[in-house]
Amino acid sequence: MKLVRVLSRLVVLLAAAGAFVGLTAMYYDSSPHGPDSRDWPTPTDFAQWQAEIRHQPSAPEVGYFSEFAGTAIILAIFVWMGRMLFRLRLNPAPRNEGQLILLGLYETPQENPKPLATRATAVLALGILVITLSSHVATLRIGLVIVSSAAITLFLHAIRRNEL
Amino acid sequence: MKKHWRLRTTFWLDMALLVSVCVLQTVRFTGLVVHEWLGLAVIAMVLAHLLFSWSWIVTQSRRLFAKQTIRERVNYLLNFALFLFVTAAIFSGILISQKAIPTLTGTKASPDDMNLRWAVLHEEFATNVLLLAGLHVAVNWEWLLAATGNIFRRFRESAL
Numbered sequence: 001m002k003l004v005r006v007l008s009r010l011v012v013l014l015a016a017a018g019a020f021v022g023l024t025a026m027y028y029d030s031s032p033h034g035p036d037s038r039d040w041p042t043p044t045d046f047a048q049w050q051a052e053i054r055h056q057p058s059a060p061e062v063g064y065f066s067e068f069a070g071t072a073i074i075l076a077i078f079v080w081m082g083r084m085l086f087r088l089r090l091n092p093a094p095r096n097e098g099q100l101i102l103l104g105l106y107e108t109p110q111e112n113p114k115p116l117a118t119r120a121t122a123v124l125a126l127g128i129l130v131i132t133l134s135s136h137v138a139t140l141r142i143g144l145v146i147v148s149s150a151a152i153t154l155f156l157h158a159i160r161r162n163e164l
Numbered sequence: 165m166k167k168h169w170r171l172r173t174t175f176w177l178d179m180a181l182l183v184s185v186c187v188l189q190t191v192r193f194t195g196l197v198v199h200e201w202l203g204l205a206v207i208a209m210v211l212a213h214l215l216f217s218w219s220w221i222v223t224q225s226r227r228l229f230a231k232q233t234i235r236e237r238v239n240y241l242l243n244f245a246l247f248l249f250v251t252a253a254i255f256s257g258i259l260i261s262q263k264a265i266p267t268l269t270g271t272k273a274s275p276d277d278m279n280l281r282w283a284v285l286h287e288e289f290a291t292n293v294l295l296l297a298g299l300h301v302a303v304n305w306e307w308l309l310a311a312t313g314n315i316f317r318r319f320r321e322s323a324l
Contacts (some may be wrong), residue, residue, distance in 0.1 A: 006215065013214055020251040027252075030287060053283050054275040056196045058263065064193040071189040071294070075182075078298020079305070084237065086302055 168318065172217050174313045181209050185297045189290060200264035203257050210250055239303050246296040253289035256282050 184206050191199045214221065225242050232240075258265055259282045266273040301308065 009215055009218055010211065013211055016247070017251045020248050021255045023248070024252040024255050024285075024289075028256075028281065031285070050280060053280070054278055056191050058196050060195040060198055061192055064190060067190040068186060068193045071186045075294060075301075077297050078295055079301045082299040082302025083305055086238075132207055150176075 175315055177212055197263045200261055204264055207254055242299055246300055247290045249289050253293050256286035260286055
C-alpha cells in the first residue's frame with residue numbers, strides 16, 4: 001500500500017517534470033543563442049568558448065578546487081542576500097491594529113527593532129555590489145536585478161512609512 | 165526513533181544536494197565523467213527530496229488560490245521555479261551528454277556533434293539553479309539550523 005502511494009507520487013512528480021521539459025523545448029525553439037545573440041560580443045569569443053566546451057577534461061583536476069570554493073562563496077552570498085530579504089517584514093500589519101494604548105507609567109527599557117529602511121538599504125547596497133562584481137554573467141545579472149528590484153521596492157516602502 | 169531517522173535522512177540528503185549543486189557548477193574541477201554521473205544521481209536525490217516534502221507540496225498547492233501571506237507565496241513560487249530550472253538543467257545536460265548517456269545507451273558521442281545552443285542554455289539554467297538554491301536555503305534557514313542542532317546534539321549524546 002505504501003509502495004503504491006510512493007509510486008503514484010513519483011508519477012505525479014515525473015508528469016510535472018515532463019511538462020517542464022516541454023516548456024524547456026519551447027524555450028529552446030524560441031530563443032536565439034550563438035554568435036548572433038547578444039550574449040556573444042565577438043565571433044572570436046564564441047569560437048574560444050566553443051573550443052573550450054567541446055574539449056572539457058574527462059578526469060577531475062584538483063588544481064581547479066578554487067573554482068569550487070568560488071561557487072560555494074557565491075552560493076553563500078545568495079543565501080545571505082535571501083536571509084536579509086526574507087527577514088524583512090514583507091507584509092507588515094497596520095501600525096494601530098490590535099495594539100493597546102500604553103500610558104508608559106511602568107515603562108521598561110526595550111530593544112528597538114532595526115528599522116526596515118536600514119535593512120532595505122543594506123540589501124540594496126549588497127545587490128548593487130554583487131551585480132557589479134558578476135556583471136559578466138548574463139543570467140546571474142538578471143537574477144540579481146530581480147533581487148535588487150525587491151530591495152528597491154522595500155526601500156521605497158520604507159520612505160513611504162517615513163522611516164528615512 | 166522513526167521521526168529521528170526521517171530527520172537524519174532528510175538532513176543528509178539536503179546536504180548532499182547542496183554540495184552537488186556547487187560541485188556541478190565546476191566541470192573543470194570534477195571532470196566531465198563525474199559531472200555527468202553526478203548530474204544523473206541528482207535526479208534521484210531531487211525526487212527523494214520532493215517525496216520527503218510531499219505533505220508541504222500538497223498543502224501549499226491546495227492553498228495556492230486561498231488567502232496566504234506574501235512569504236508563503238514567495239516560498240511556493242521560489243520552489244516551483246527551482247524545480248523548473250533543475251528539470252531544464254538536467255534535460256539540457258542529458259541532450260549534450262558526452263560520457264554518461266552514450267554509456268547507458270551504447271552509442272558513441274563526439275564533442276564536435278554537440279549542440280552548442282543546448283550547451284549555452286545548460287549553463288544558463290545551471291546558473292539560475294545556483295541562485296534559486298541559495299534563496300531556497302535562505303527561506304528554510306530556521307529549519308536547517310534546528311535540524312543541524314538536533315542531529316549534532318543526538319550525535320554527541322550517543323558518543324558519551
